């Protein structure tokens with residue numbers, strides 16, 4: 324029998340699904356509800372010293388939708404509006420009511436040693452299991468020299484990590500930004516500075532769009548906007564890439580985040596090096612209840628594969644990442660068209676012709692693949708409106 328339990332840095336996770344630092348973890352009552360519904364843990368909405376001003380804008384969200392499905396989500400939201408004391412009381416309450424759930428305090432402070440260390444010392448004495456340092460919020464905070472302004476500089480990231488490690492009595496994860504040219508450089512800087520683990524990714528800096536009648540960009544704050552943070556299923560490939568790149572260069576535990584909307588996404592993150600995962604946007608779109616299907620799906624998958632726990636799945640795909648130069652190039656895949664599904668619309672022929680290769684044509688009413696021209700790029704299989712084309716070697 325497989326289990327979803329896993330252990331990271333001595334912390335027992337009853338399942339590898341955590342709520343990421345965001346609105347679903349902004350209120351104690353909500354976290355209480357999420358724990359009751361089965362989430363394994365929560366990273367709190369980022370806590371700051373009480374004197375750091377948080378004045379929010381409205382509107383603060385914008386979405387990219389296909390039909391009713393939210394594919395991409397932008398926010399320009401700031402950090403927690405609870406005081407440090409409210410968090411301390413809430414942590415105590417949550418620990419008593421949910422003793423087995425993992426509680427992680429996400430924190431951020433101005434770049435002043437005492438400010439970071441005071442915050443850490445305050446939460447050392449609480450029942451949290453770990454800290455997550457938010458070096459990665461891409462909006463609002465960078466203007467004050469914090470958030471992503473820290474996480475885009477290896478030296479500043481390392482300095483603050485050292486300050487925190489001097490006083491932290493709980494494991495410390497550093498949450499990294501994808502908005503850098505080399506995430507490994509920042510990961511290695513904080514690892515060398517003593518971080519116990521890493522979390523990736525925070526949101527991808529973005530601008531959702533522009534209303535072409537009014538020229539007002541989105542999200543619309545009384546006609547204006549600011550660059551925001553992109554999340555949701557659209558960012559999963561960026562998150563996977565970042566986690567895999569970090570795993571290729573570091574053995575530290577990784578909390579995988581970014582576009583996880585079901586157990587399958589979570590499993591992919593784990594195969595690329597994540598120890599456990601965090602979810603934000605999918606919960607904001609569909610509610611805490613998604614946890615049931617996530618737990619059930621991952622457990623069934625582990626059992627079907629003969630794995631005992633998520634840790635058996637960890638890193639399984641890493642060995643299959645290689646430099647382009649060393650990819651196995653002696654074989655080629657060709658399109659195979661299922662004549663029972665193909666409606667002979669000819670779209671694949673047009674697209675193949677207009678995107679370099681001209682390898683497809685009609686032949687007696689069927690689609691013919693000209694093997695000498697086909698390079699096996701797979702474009703036809705992705706654009707077929709009927710899903711009638713499969714690539715095979």
Ligand SMILES: Cc1cc2nc3c(=O)[nH]c(=O)nc-3n(C[C@H](O)[C@H](O)[C@H](O)COP(=O)(O)O)c2cc1C
Nearest residue numbers: 343344345369398524525554555581582602603604
């Ligand atoms: C509305 C909103 C608020 C967020 N607030 C925080 C925050 O306070 N601290 C933080 O570290 N990350 C914050 N995030 C980032 C998420 O924790 C997460 O890293 C990101 O959304 C990617 O995961 P997802 O695709 O599952 O949403 C926020 C994200 C959203 C959408």
